Amino acid sequence: MFTLKLALRYLSGRKLRSFLTTFAIIFGVMIIFGLNGMLPAIEKAWRQSVSASTNQADLTVTSETRGVFDANAVGKVRKVPGIAYATVSLTRPLVVPPTYAPKTKDGKPISSFMLNGIDYESASDVRPLPIEKGRSLLASEKTVLISSNLAERTGLKIGDTLRLPSTTGTTIFQVIGLVDTPPTPGAEALYIRLGDAQRLFNLPGKVNTIEAQFSPGSDREEVRTAVLNALGSGYKLGGNELGSELLASMKLGDFLFNMFGVLALAMGGFIIFNTFRTIVAERRRDIAMLRALGASRGTVLGLILAESLLQGVIGTAIGMAAGYAMVAGILVAMGPLFEEMAHIQLGGPTFSTSTYVAAIGLGIGITVLSGLMPALSASHVLPLEALRPPMAEVVRKRIGKGAITGIILIAFALAGLVSGDIGLASLGAVLFLAGLVLVAPALIRPISTLFGRLLAIAFAREGQIAQGNLVRQPGRAAITASAMMIGLAIIIMLAGMSTSIQSGAMGYLNKSMRSDYLLMPQSLVLGSGNVGAGPKLIKELRETPGVASATTLRLATTKANGEGLQVIGIDPGEYPELSGLVFSAGDPDSAYRALADGRAMIVNGIFAAQNGVKVGQTLTLQTPDAMREYKVVGIGGDLLNAKLGTGYISQDNLAQDFNETADLLIMANRAEGASATKVKAAIQRIVDKYPAFTLFSTEEFREDLLETYKGIFAAFYVLMLMLAIPSLIALVNTLGINVIERTREIGMLRAVGATRNQVRRMIVAESLLLSMAGIAFGILSGLWMGYILVAATKVSGFVMPYFFPYSGLLLSIAAGLIIGVVAAIVPARHAARLNIVSALQYE
């Protein structure tokens, strides 16, 4: 109780500093907590939409591959005792191009649909559709049932037409009736005949869902097991999970932001450590007096820890509230976008218990941990110190154990880097940082001497005193420089990474998308929502005058050795001509040849890395009707699929094993000498018939992508600069304490004739020296960590050369120097304004 009260008094006694130090914790917790509330909220909305549209039958069976299978499989299900009725459907999300999308009355296009191709006769036994109006039977082809909700919103009536993209171009459907399904938060449901759906997706005879109704009185569990047994391997209970590609991208973003949050917290921890060290130094006499009065070591320890605990609790609480507000704001802002794109109504932020635990644990844990060492040193303050007259701290030569340990750590770190093993190298980065922090006190003297010369140009007289002040207390100077170091190291590290990602992605793009033209599907990531094209499109394209060659990409999903994998079908002969994968293992030529020869596969880096796949290994792929063995002949990938586990096989194998024949992405090259404008116009005329595709010249696409990257990285840099704020606080703290401690000395300087201006300049020079030392350390460790991070992405499978972050380096040097000057403003003014007489009498 008492310790808490005293802690609270001390904290509120220096509100600004308390706030500034707590800010770092608030910031970190806000990011970690807030962002972890965003993804689950979106996921929850997804799940709700998916479950709302599927879980109405007694039993739903889909393929383990999430793909299609033969419609005949339903025969096996019907024979299972306890099954009264069974039906099949081909249910897929479909994104409609803006020109085709029906518009609401206020002009918002509705472009995202869930297309249900149903076998109407058997479906009505299993899951009768509540027909509200119109004909109940999809008696003729190319008719569609829409929800009355959609009709109401868009004004579509029975008899109107709805244009949908299809593999043959466009199919026009006639609205034949309205279904009164409850307004689901997902995509608008459309019901068409199974045959129409199969033609639309170019999947004759294929379905992706079996639904069944149990006979009354049957044992549900028993029937479920019997159905799975009857179907054989490759089937699972439950509907297809949709939107996994989107979630994968979001998870990647989530991971990055979490990293950022942890870094911010680590910074916060460092600042708190620094602050508490200064606090303990400031209050040495108070503490000694408490000890003399009979406070035990434990009480003193508890006192400092209570203070850090209080700061941790307050910072975490504010951080969580801010995180909640931030995410609620983001969700509200994103709401209309999600509603339009995916028909999902986002709820409020959703937090799991683990998010609470992580935010509270990290926020409070790091703060208390940072306070622990200073608290321990406080508990060792001798009561005698209360009786001695106050003295400036004695210079302690610290080139002792600490520095030697530091040098050993750095030596290990270097060995790790040289070893080439990424694990050792990243361990090395941590050791390097720790080593630098330990060696820093010993380095302060040479570094400040070095920069002192530089500074002497601007601060001829004061520079030397400033330098002396730093050298006198190398320990504290080093702590501040290290805080600055960590701040800048993080900026430089992230700059190194972002430069490399940007340049690396462009390199990938140039290599793996060498074709002149790209026919992109609606959704950039290959996957759900895209309808693709039948064989006619590529044929027409090849026949177009001026087109030298064209090739396509196809897609299926599966599981390899139990892990999710998307399989891309390529033409092993043409694909390398127009595009090409970036290989990190295996010989490209023989790999492509192997694809053509049999069941062989090239897997991309992320899949290989996550599952330890090597060239020459055999993977067992789940296909709709059997397990198939594919031999890994190479490791390589392209840019668009870099973040998803992907395997590349021949289109022949994809058709044979996975039943997929629709072209999802098409690349074409112009013939030599052909007119660019004419060829593009000719291709555009063909693409116009296939509204599911958009034509890009690869040049345009690259520009677009570059713009996107630039936007993302601009935001990234802003975040990085936020990380520099704690360094500012650390510097202000140290300088402030230095001024307080040297009050008498400053009085003396003024008494012997130093002008106010000179005192001010002395403090600024000191601050600049500290920042320069911090910048020097920061650059060293930042470049290292950046290099490690980039190398680490190699391990995750995204092969990326390291690019030196010139701009990031300049940015952080500038940021460091600005921070140096800004941090000195308040302490310098304070020092300059000191009253000489009272400063001399200051005890």
Add this chain to the structure above:
Amino acid sequence: MATIETEKLTKVYGKDETAVIALNGVSLRIGQGKFVAIMGPSGCGKSTLLHLMGGLDRPTSGRVIVGENDIAQLNDKKLTELRRRKIGFVFQYYNLIPVLTARENAALPLILDGIKQPEAHERAAEWLARMGLKDRINHRPDQLSGGQQQRVAIARALVTEPALILADEPTGNLDTRASDEIAHLLHRISEQWNRTVVMVTHDPRISAHADKIIFLKDGSIVDETQLSHDDDETDIVRERMEEL
């Protein structure tokens, strides 16, 4: 019965060639309710003696007996407890916690001893009233004068009702008038409340309030003077000091 007793107390700082003997076999006994001043030139070992008597430092050899305890034998925990309950300290620089009020500062030792806040505050307020600070109990140190702050520190030293009060240059930071007040107060503590007060000072005017003055030089007791308080004895003390 002696409140505090030292036996051949010796303190040596450093080792071998750099060794400095701060205190050399000092033996003394101070009875209950006595007010003793320790005087001597700079570096005579008077502060060291006080530190050893208060258990703030450990002797190289010899014993310090407070009550029934030889404090050189106690571990840190027991020693801390002893300081908390049996000894009150008054420092030259008051050493009040700046963020606490006068009452909270005075109540500190009780709180540290686990006494409930209402009772601790009540007892602290009583002592502050005895120190003439009745209307200052809710002031923070920076709202008090130097003499007032030192009186808060004295109240803090007395609040646990210790038998022994150790004061290290208690007037070193005060002007003449405030110094006199504090000296009077210390005298009253020994006389009226029967506490043993040991004070280190170099100011003859202040030590003249004591019952006895022990003169220290080069780590040894060189003289003891009983004071009668019949007339102003400041000059006698000053002369004695000048001889040293």
